[in-house]
Amino acid sequence: MVGKIELNKRQQKILEIVKGNGPITGEHIAEQLSLTRATLRPDLAILTMSGFLDARPRVGYFYTGKSSTQLLTEKLKKLSVRDFQAVPVIVKEQSTVYDAIVTIFLEDVGTLFVVDESGCLSGVLSRKDLLRASIGQQDLNSLPVNIIMTRMPNITVCKKDDLILDVAKNLLEKQIDSVPVVKKIEKGYEVTGRITKTMITRAFVSLTNDDH
Amino acid sequence: MVGKIELNKRQQKILEIVKGNGPITGEHIAEQLSLTRATLRPDLAILTMSGFLDARPRVGYFYTGKSSTQLLTEKLKKLSVRDFQAVPVIVKEQSTVYDAIVTIFLEDVGTLFVVDESGCLSGVLSRKDLLRASIGQQDLNSLPVNIIMTRMPNITVCKKDDLILDVAKNLLEKQIDSVPVVKKIEKGYEVTGRITKTMITRAFVSLTNDDH
Numbered sequence: 001m002v003g004k005i006e007l008n009k010r011q012q013k014i015l016e017i018v019k020g021n022g023p024i025t026g027e028h029i030a031e032q033l034s035l036t037r038a039t040l041r042p043d044l045a046i047l048t049m050s051g052f053l054d055a056r057p058r059v060g061y062f063y064t065g066k067s068s069t070q071l072l073t074e075k076l077k078k079l080s081v082r083d084f085q086a087v088p089v090i091v092k093e094q095s096t097v098y099d100a101i102v103t104i105f106l107e108d109v110g111t112l113f114v115v116d117e118s119g120c121l122s123g124v125l126s127r128k129d130l131l132r133a134s135i136g137q138q139d140l141n142s143l144p145v146n147i148i149m150t151r152m153p154n155i156t157v158c159k160k161d162d163l164i165l166d167v168a169k170n171l172l173e174k175q176i177d178s179v180p181v182v183k184k185i186e187k188g189y190e191v192t193g194r195i196t197k198t199m200i201t202r203a204f205v206s207l208t209n210d211d212h
Numbered sequence: 213m214v215g216k217i218e219l220n221k222r223q224q225k226i227l228e229i230v231k232g233n234g235p236i237t238g239e240h241i242a243e244q245l246s247l248t249r250a251t252l253r254p255d256l257a258i259l260t261m262s263g264f265l266d267a268r269p270r271v272g273y274f275y276t277g278k279s280s281t282q283l284l285t286e287k288l289k290k291l292s293v294r295d296f297q298a299v300p301v302i303v304k305e306q307s308t309v310y311d312a313i314v315t316i317f318l319e320d321v322g323t324l325f326v327v328d329e330s331g332c333l334s335g336v337l338s339r340k341d342l343l344r345a346s347i348g349q350q351d352l353n354s355l356p357v358n359i360i361m362t363r364m365p366n367i368t369v370c371k372k373d374d375l376i377l378d379v380a381k382n383l384l385e386k387q388i389d390s391v392p393v394v395k396k397i398e399k400g401y402e403v404t405g406r407i408t409k410t411m412i413t414r415a416f417v418s419l420t421n422d423d424h
Binding site: 045110196 | 218253254257258261262285288310313316317320322339340342343344346347352377380381383384387389408409410412413414415416417419420
């Protein structure tokens with residue numbers, strides 16, 4: 001249990017009673033334990049204040065079922081894309097693979113986003129896509145990126161209000177390194193940011209900081 | 213405060229007294245508040261069980277100063293490299309860059325570790341190193357990886373008992389994607405695993421699971 005709360009035997013018994021019979025009044029819990037209401041008051045206070053139980057007037061105590069994991073999840077659910085996103089690096093569909101590789105090094109990123117003439121997201125280029133192309137037989141200076149990129153609609157995107165936790169799950173599930181942060185516009189998606197495993201790593205480390 | 217604990221005014225006063233005067237006995241706290249020891253008992257119980265205060269027999273109460281962040285940090289300090297490491301993918305110093313690129317695709321990894329004749333870690337190859345070489349003028353089939361790899365001692369390593377949190381900080385600080393998990397042997401380091409930002413992402417997501 002987060003918060004070093006170790007419940008004593010009586011408190012654990014109370015939890016069991018409320019789990020099985022809640023909502024239940026303090027008087028009824030006391031009855032079941034053959035104790036007075038006054039004797040139980042400190043225990044009920046501890047169980048309520050530490051989040052194990054909740055109490056409603058004229059209803060009684062009920063089990064909230066919060067484990068330390070749930071409490072931690074609540075903390076993780078405050079971390080959103082908005083707080084961790086980085087600036088996206090974007091190339092046009094007509095750019096060559098050679099230009100894309102140069103951009104990867106100049107901007108020091110692992111993934112490029114490709115936009116069409118109207119500025120809408122049309123593709124994603126990973127280092128692996130570029131490495132694969134570079135050992136092929138084609139001339140990188142005349143090969144346009146739209147031949148080798150992953151295309152819409154096969155691109156996983158996120159919005160700035162999404163949870164970092166959900167993006168992290170998506171990165172793992174889809175086995176990708178990066179997702180664009182997008183905004184819906186008339187003809188598709190505008191790319192406004194990026195989340196990579198570096199930002200997830202930053203979010204992980206930030207959990208030990210006091211700033212949220 | 214993790215655990216939904218909201219302290220009431222009296223509990224906050226007790227905390228202040230203990231912060232300023234601890235270690236201090238329950239009797240002395242009661243005196244300062246002009247209350248009886250019995251009246252304070254539930255408050256002291258809550259403050260102790262929720263980790264704000266600690267108590268030692270014949271010494272009294274003292275302030276532990278634990279914030280929710282510290283409690284969370286305690287949880288993060290249980291996650292070690294051992295629990296999240298993946299199998300390392302290793303090539304020999306004499307391998308060609310072409311072979312290394314093929315290995316990257318076959319094994320579906322982002323980083324390769326290079327070992328010398330005695331099996332000791334001698335280098336690291338990232339996708340960026342390989343991409344840089346592949347657009348160079350050299351013949352990838354005759355270029356050995358030890359020409360382009362990052363060499364010892366310029367390699368960040370970790371041990372299996374290290375904290376995931378510390379490895380995550382190192383990945384961010386050194387701006388690298390992966391560190392080898394190593395074991396000291398006679399002539400250097402044996403590579404026994406790898407930690408990448410993917411594993412950090414997995415550790416981040418695992419915080420919402422109940423299995424630790």
